[in-house]
Every structure is written in C-alpha cells, then in structure tokens.
Amino acid sequence: MKAQSQRQLRAGELVRRAVADILREGHVREPGLSGLPVTISEARVSPDLRHATVYVSALTLAEPDAVAAALNRASGFIQKELGRRIDMKFTPKLRFEADSRFDEAMDVEAMLDRPGVRRDLPGRGED
Numbered sequence: 001m002k003a004q005s006q007r008q009l010r011a012g013e014l015v016r017r018a019v020a021d022i023l024r025e026g027h028v029r030e031p032g033l034s035g036l037p038v039t040i041s042e043a044r045v046s047p048d049l050r051h052a053t054v055y056v057s058a059l060t061l062a063e064p065d066a067v068a069a070a071l072n073r074a075s076g077f078i079q080k081e082l083g084r085r086i087d088m089k090f091t092p093k094l095r096f097e098a099d100s101r102f103d104e105a106m107d108v109e110a111m112l113d114r115p116g117v118r119r120d121l122p123g124r125g126e127d
Helices: 006-024 064-073 075-085 101-112 115-120
Strands: 038-045 051-058 093-098
Touching: 006 038, 006 051, 006 075, 051 064, 064 075, 064 093, 075 093
Parallel strands: 051 093
Antiparallel strands: 038 051
C-alpha cells in the first residue's frame, strides 16, 4: 500500500472527525445503528480527494461487517452532512469498512501468550 501524502492525511483526518461528530450527534436514521456506539478509527482519502474509505468498529459485540453495511446504507445522508461541515472543493464519496486491526492485534497477543511461544520470546518467558 502506497503511503498517503500530507494532503491526503489532512483530508482523511477532517473526514474522520466530521463523520465521528455526525454519528455522535445521532442524526443518522438507520435501524442497524440504533443505539450502537461506533468508533471511526481512520479515514483514507484517494489522491484526488474524491473518495474516502472510513474504517469503523463497534464498541459492543455487534458484528463489525453489519455495522459497516448499515453505515454504507446511510452513506448518502452522512455524505450530505459531511459536505456541510468540511471546507473541501469536493465532498468525498464515502465507503465504510469494518476495521479488523484491533481483533488481529488481540489474536497476535493471544498467540504470543501461549506457553510454548512465550518460553521462546525474550522478556515474555518464565523467570
């Protein structure tokens, strides 16, 4: 994956904050999101700033893919609100994806805590 430019990073952070505010304010009328706390972990903007992939995770046991699907259904409304809040030439077209990085990190941590693996790692082995 190619590194993002400073311009893309700034635009992504603007999008991330604005989408988080829109969701926090509770104006999105999507049944799949009803009462569900959602975290917006990152927004990656295309080089032309016309598209943004927004990575989300639920703070409950809700299925992350279902949360992303619900947000994609509401993306038109969210995009319209986004256009009112950010000062960009174009309002990026939004696509939501489940952020699985936290789950992957937990899986790696669990693997590193296995006795056979822990024994072979400096600083994690039995003293």
